Amino acid sequence: MSEENDRKSAQVSGDSTETVKLPDLYTAMAGICYNNSHSTSSKSDENKGLVDTHPDSTVTKQHQAIDSQDDKKSVQNTVVSTVSDISDSQNYHVPEQAKSQPPSSSNHPLPNFSTWDQLPCPSLQNYPGSQILNPLAAAAAQYSEYYNLSSRSTGMVYEDWQYPVYYSNYYDNPADVAKYCEQQKHMDVNFDKTKLSTENLSQDSIVDRSCSTPDLVLSVLQMENQIKGEINGKDRLNHWYSPVSSPDCSPITGIPITAESPAPSTEQDSGFFSEDPVSPIFMSHKQTVTQLEETNQKYYVYVPESNEDWKNYHHINPVPLMCSDMTRKMVNKSAMLSGWKPGPGYPMYPPEVLSRNPGFKQDSDNWQVSKYPQFSMGKGHKSGLKTKAVRPTRCATPIPSTITSTGQVQSDKITSSLPSNMMEAHTAANKISQEMHSVQALSPLEKSTKDIVNGFINRKPTLISTVKPSLPTKRKLEAIDEKNVKRVRHNEPLNQQGISVMQRWYEQNHENPYPSKQDKEDMARLGGISVTQVKSWFANKRNRTNNTRPKVHKRNVEEKLLELCHQLASDARKSTLDNAFVIQQLSAIIDEHHQVPH
DNA sequence: GAGCATGATTGGAG
DNA sequence: CTCCAATCATGCTC
Structure with a gap:
């Protein structure tokens, strides 16, 4: 690995001694792991065959207590690894004997569970000193495609990209699938409903939505493997991208989520491609409505208040079906070790339904924004028919009918411009949401959790659209519009990770503080900006x-002139300088000045 | 409210 | 396109 790569790796992994635990496949996919800094350093020999042992690998008593409660449940493998291991698939090593040597449940560092339902509600757990980290963030951060894709969301998103998420959110039973197909047919989008097979769906899946998010994720991963055949030789390329956007969730900095943490989706990284990696843990059947003073918008924030809520997480969780190649590797490996396989009840989407738009250039190593403008139209789509991307999450989904100020205008504009099917789904989502969940205040959660929840409540609103707001070309025009539209701050503080990355680079290159294009892209990627x-x-x-x-240059010139002046003053007393020498010195300075471009 | 820090924007130069 | 200087916009501190 080159020196530069070493540096990058170090930047990604942050503190090399940091320990990140991947409790299991499910929590990994939820973007959650626990970094326990107050824990004891006990790791039994029984676990050595399973875990990638690390000096800081730890087990808390609390974890053990939880474990003991779940001892009766089937054992899941737990992978403990350093962040750097996670960041590098080659280093993400799980010993061979792990397959044949299950861990001792008594020493299992985190709750055991074999199904989604057995996972205790995270917000009910109190892990002292723990931080919510996201190992996937570090993994995904290495893939520039992720960010490029996000950053080039210029307002139009090819419909292909919407189907997976859209479909998975709102159409997870045969009736919905049929409805969806009918809508597509009606829209004359050359839609082949046979591609949306429902044969895997059982008849009772309408009421028994047994497919969990992990089911879905692995379905997608399986699909990704199929798709991958199209892009052989493209190591960096992934068809799916990690739902990671909030750098402060990352172990890069180890900064826990706070009220100051940036919104998971910002104008810079449009929400569609960067679903909130953390908020899912706060989503469940309980909801609280919070009035945001600044925008006067109301948001639902779902807070799991019981294990029962948490079990139902996948009913409303719209985790996008996007993951990085690294994620796929991690999940596949975890799944393999645990013997877990996608459960029945969820349709498998053929690649052609979900494939990237045909405008994508496969033959270039430089997949860059400037080279490949936003998704071009391709086959299967009516010419000129582009849709605004909808962020189909019910986490922090604005409720248009309750919005009375700026936000309402924005939201209404977005929703009203949606295709009818999406509009319907959006409305239905909110309706279902309101019906299913009673509005109530937060229950007394653990303080740390509550703080985090409040952080989300108070965070900047996330537009349901990924469309980057088109800013007026003249700020003065903006001011005129301010009568009715409250200005959205344009100078949101950069996240700490981004600043630290740039600061570090700047200090190291103080003499020539001009990063190359690649440097800028690297810093943007690493910093999440x-x-x-x-x-x-x-x-x-x-x-x-x-x-x-x-x-x-001006400073240099001044210094040289000053130096010359000092020399003149000094030498004047000695009378050793003649006019010719002074003129020569001044000419040299002037010549140098003219050579430097401004 | 002034002063300051910081991020974004603008228009010009090259 | 980058770079620059000026400026705008915003939030924070006092």
């Missing part, structure tokens, strides 16, 4: 530290 933000940050940084080329 856009390339534009990187550019802007460096421009401001250079300017405000008087480190721009013109300023540096």
Whole structure:
């Protein structure tokens, strides 16, 4: 690995001693793991065959207590690894004997469960000193495609990308599938409903939605494997992208989620491709309505208050079916070790239904924004028919009917512009949501959890659209519109990870603080910000530290002139300088000045 | 409210 | 396109 790669790896992995536990497949996919800094360092020999032992691998008494409660349940393998291991599939090693040597449940660091329903509600658990981390963030951060894809969401998203998520959210029973197919047929989008097979759905799945999110995820992973045949030789390429967007969830920084954490979906990384990796743990059948003072919008925030709620998590969880290749590897490996297989009851989508738009260039190693403009129209889609991406999540979904100010205008515009089927689904989602869940205040959760929840409640609103708001070209025009539209701040503070990444680079390159395009892209990716933000940050940084080329040169010229003046003053007493020498020195400085571009 | 820090934007230069 | 300087916009502190 090159030195640069080493550096990048170090940046991604953060503290090399940091321990991240992947409790199991399910929690991994939920983007949750626990980094327990207060735990004891006990790891029995029994587990050594299973885990990638690490000096900091830890087990808490609390975990053990939980474990003991679940001892009777079937044992799941637990993978404990360092972040760097997770970040690098090659290092993500699980010993061979793990397959034949199940862990001792008494030493199992986290709750055992073999099905989704057995996973205790995370928000009810109190892991002292634990932080919510997201190992997938680090893994996904290495894939520039993820970010590029997100950043080039210029307002139009090809319909292909909507189907998987859309379908999975709202049409998970045969009746819905049929309805959906009918709608598609009606829309004349050259839609072949046979591609949406329902044969795997049991008749009673209408009421028994037994397919959990992990089921779904692995279905997609299986599908991804099929798709992957189309793109042989493209190691970096993934058809699905990790639902990771909030850098502060990442073990890169180890920063826990707080009220200051950025919204999972921002203007810079459109929500569709970067679903909130954390909020799912707060989504369940309980909801609270919070009025955001700034926007006067109401948001539902789902908070699991019981294990029962948590069990029902997948009923409303719209985790996008996107994952990085690394995620796939991780999940597949975990699934393999646990012997877990996708459960019945969920339709398998053939690749052609979900494949990337045909405009995608497969033959280039440089998949860059500038080269490949936003999704071109391809076969199977009516020319000119593009739809705005809908963020089909019910986490923090604005309720248009209750919005009275700025946000309402925005939301209504978005929803009313949706295709009828999406509009219907969106409405239905909210309706179902309201029917299913009574509005009530947060119950007394553990303080840490409550704080985190409040963080989400108070975070910036997430538009249901991924469409990057089109800003007026003139700010003064914006001001005029302010009469009715409350301005959305354009200078949201950058996340700490992004700043630290750029700061580090700047300090290391103080003499030449001009990152290359690749450097900028790397920093953007690692920092979870856009390339534009990187550019802007460096421009401001250079300017405000008087480190721009013109300023540096001016300073150099001034210093040389000053030095010459000192020399003149000094040598005047000695009378050793003649006019010719002074002129020569001044000319040299002037010549140098003219050579430097401004 | 002033002062400051910071992020974004603008228009010009190259 | 990048870079720059100026400026705008916003939030924070006092």
